[in-house]
Amino acid sequence: MKQLHYSIQIFLQKLRQSRMYTLLILETYILYIYVQPVIKFSQDVKYPSTPWLLPFLFSNIYFIFLFMLGVVYMFSDVPFMQHYYMYQIVRIGRKRWAIGQIVSIIFQSLFLMFFHLSVSILWIIRHCEWKLEWGKLLHTVALTNASAHYGFLFEVPYSAIQKYSPQELTILTLFIGTFVIAFTGVFMFAICLILNRYWAIAAAVAMISMVYLVHNANPAMIQKISAFAPVSWIQTTNIGTKMYNYYTRPSLTYIVCALCIGILIFSILIIWRVNNVEFLFSKED
Numbered sequence: 600m601k602q603l604h605y606s607i608q609i610f611l612q613k614l615r616q617s618r619m620y621t622l623l624i625l626e627t628y629i630l631y632i633y634v635q636p637v638i639k640f641s642q643d644v645k646y647p648s649t650p651w652l653l654p655f656l657f658s659n660i661y662f663i664f665l666f667m668l669g670v671v672y673m674f675s676d677v678p679f680m681q682h683y684y685m686y687q688i689v690r691i692g693r694k695r696w697a698i699g700q701i702v703s704i705i706f707q708s709l710f711l712m713f714f715h716l717s718v719s720i721l722w723i724i725r726h727c728e729w730k731l732e733w734g735k736l737l738h739t740v741a742l743t744n745a746s747a748h749y750g751f752l753f754e755v756p757y758s759a760i761q762k763y764s765p766q767e768l769t770i771l772t773l774f775i776g777t778f779v780i781a782f783t784g785v786f787m788f789a790i791c792l793i794l795n796r797y798w799a800i801a802a803a804v805a806m807i808s809m810v811y812l813v814h815n816a817n818p819a820m821i822q823k824i825s826a827f828a829p830v831s832w833i834q835t836t837n838i839g840t841k842m843y844n845y846y847t848r849p850s851l852t853y854i855v856c857a858l859c860i861g862i863l864i865f866s867i868l869i870i871w872r873v874n875n876v877e878f879l880f881s882k883e884d
Contacts, residue, residue, distance in 0.1 A: 602695060602698060602702075603702070605695065606702035609699050610703045614710070616676075618673065618675075621672075623714065626666070626715065629666075630715065630719055632752070633753060634719060634723055635722075636749045638722070638723060638726050640736070640745060640749045641723070641726040642726065643749075644736070647727055647736065648723055648727055648736045648737065649729075649730050649733060649765065650719075651734075651737070651765035651768070652719050653716050653719050653769055653772055653773075654768045654769060654772040654835050654836055655737075655753050655754065655759075655836065656715075656719060657833050657835065658756065658759075660810050663810055663833060663834065664808075664810060666715075667783065667807040668807065669711075670780050670784070671800060671803045671804060671807070673711070673784075674783065674784045674803075675787075677787050677788050677791040677799055694873070694874065697870045698870065704781055704784035704788070705777070707784070708776075708778070708780035708781040708784065709777045712773045731764075731765065732765060737755055738760065741755040741760050742757060756836050756837075768835060771838070772835045775832055775835055778855075778862070781858075781862055782829055782858050783829075785861075785865040786799075786803065786806070787799040787802070789868045789872070790802050792868075792872040792873065806828075807830050809824075809827070809830060810828060810830045812824060812828065813831040814831075818842045818845045819843075819845055821842065821845065821846075822848065825847070826853070831848065839851070
């Protein structure tokens with residue numbers, strides 16, 4: 600319980616950083632841009648949308664890229680050795696401090712996903728109907744060219760609507776998104792401890808950029824390439840779907856196992872490295 604309490608303290612501390620405020624403002628504006636065509640379409644057809652937009656926002660690779668750049672920015676203060684942590688490390692020890700940082704990364708990841716869900720709903724709340732189904736508007740977008748006519752920046756694949764209920768796809772997106780963000784955070788933390796912060800940021804951006812490689816790959820190769828591109832897994836509308844008779848993403852079992860094992864491996868590496876690295880504290884936020 601003491602470890603959990605300490606991790607929550609770190610998480611709350613990071614929520615109060617100017618870095619987090621800046622990120623949330625930028626993400627709110629990006630969400631407004633992406634949701635605006637839905638509002639316009641709803642006003643013209645005089646029919647409300649349901650609140651289940653989040654999974655479809657992540658169907659757009661440019662949204663994913665901007666979102667994940669925000670994630671890199673959120674974790675760009677790795678290895679979390681700001682001056683105010685020095686006294687905590689002396690008091691509680693290196694191992695407990697490292698575990699606290701790792702758990703805080705998971706809390707931050709969960710928070711960011713729920714923030715996007717909440718803001719995407721808030722932007723359309725005046726044009727929203729509260730149903731536990733996809734609703735007439737999203738079905739219309741999936742089956743017609745309305746998305747092209749109104750300049751939608753994301754797709755509403757009919758295959759996803761057929762395969763999943765709104766609650767299933769939203770929960771799956773929150774779950775996979777949280778783990779992809781957490782994987783990115785511990786990956787950057789580990790790389791920073793082994794090399795330095797600049798290598799960590801560069802490696803994370805390179806990993807994010809693989810979403811473009813997956814998007815432009817030959818249909819026969821997409822599943823194989825995406826197996827090594829964790830960021831592409833956040834496109835949950837593509838999980839279990841086919842393109843020209845080829846699956847476009849690895850199985851859900853593979854995705855969950857790969858993310859869990861990856862987070863575990865990098866966490867062990869972080870704890871081992873923290874016990875052997877010389878700490879150089881900074882005064883930045």
